[in-house]
Amino acid sequence: MSKPKILVARAVFPETIARLSQHFDVESNQADETWSKAELARRLADKVGAFTTGSDRIDAEVLAAAPHLKICANMAVGYNNFDVPAMTARGVLATNTPDVLTETTADFGFALLMATARRMTESEHYLRAGKWTKWSYDMFAGSDIHGATLGILGMGRIGQGIAKRGAHGFGMNVIYHNRSRLSAELETECKARYVSKEELLKTADHLVLVLPYSAASHHTIGAAELAQMKPTATLVNIARGGIVDDAALAAALKNQQIAAAGLDVFEGEPSVHPDLLTVPNVVLTPHIASSSVPTRLAMANLAADNLIAYLTTNKPITPLNPEVLAA
Ligand code: GLV
DSSP: OOOOEEEEOSOOOHHHHHHHHHHSEEEEOTTOOOOOHHHHHHHHTTOSEEEEOTTSOBOHHHHHTOTTOOEEEESSSOOTTBOHHHHHHTTOEEEOOOSTTHHHHHHHHHHHHHHHHTTHHHHHHHHHTTOOOSOOTTTTOOOOOTTSEEEEEOOSHHHHHHHHIIIIIHOOEEEEEOSSOOOHHHHHHHTEEEOOHHHHHHHOSEEEEOOOOOGGGTTSBSHHHHHHSOTTOEEEEOSOTTSBOHHHHHHHHHTTSSSEEEESOOTTTTSOOHHHHHOSSEEEOOSOTTOOHHHHHHHHHHHHHHHHHHHHHSOOSSBSOTHHHHO
16 A cells, blocks of 8 residues: 655654655655745645645645645744644644753753843954954943843743743743733742733843744834833844844844844844844844754654654644644
8 A cells, every 4th residue: 555645845854754754655855955835835736744844834825736735744833834724724734843842942042141141142253353352341241141130021831941040040030921821830930920011121131032923923022112121131032033023123233222132033034134134232043942953853753743643543742723633
């Protein structure tokens, strides 16, 4: 009997391809070519499953070209590349990779916060450029992490991980804002106090964004919000491009309306707003918050397990639209 056909849309660990190949007839993009939407749709025409990443848009147009598709398994916790209602309408299951990346991503959020507040990359560039000729009292003086007020916008699993690191590791005063308030138990565990968005913006010394992207969260941080922040504050975005208005942020950094920013995600990435590339007080990384070897492997395995479990036993591990199963 021939195996079901699946598409792996981006290059991934060879062991993941080997695992999937035990169950499926796999077409994969191990050359990591950049496929247009039309090319992705063309390759999905005869597939029942797809292994996707956050860069592969699955919407009504793509789905219309893929009549046999039953599941798209995203190797990411975020899934704003999926039009979930369109997938549900066509009976296509969507899955993501929650939990396995929480701690690694929280580690990175904290690393980016520290690099930003303590001006680590700016000072490294200075040193590498041969400009370091003597010690001086205010050389790259930044702001403290310990004892400062850590603001978190979006208090899901990763936000909670960052809160715990800040409160328990660095004695920070943690405040947060979220669509829904955490239970009293979780607030105690995270040592975090719920505040309004306005209070968060006005009082955080360091503000970390960890909320999912949707039309509703587009430009959650724009010129008006930046204007409410302290001039000494740092802003860190490890959530998604588009949550911050990058042009407004570049202007705020240039005018020193806030002290510094650390960005792992960008509007229209992999393009980066040109002004962000020229302002010194920003640390820029190419969307790598979950990128430790064990975590990326765990994410790939979970996406593969979702495909295998759903297509062989009808029981996916982390479904996003379980109503498809009921139907
Ligand atoms: C990465 O951005 C993810 O959503 O997993």
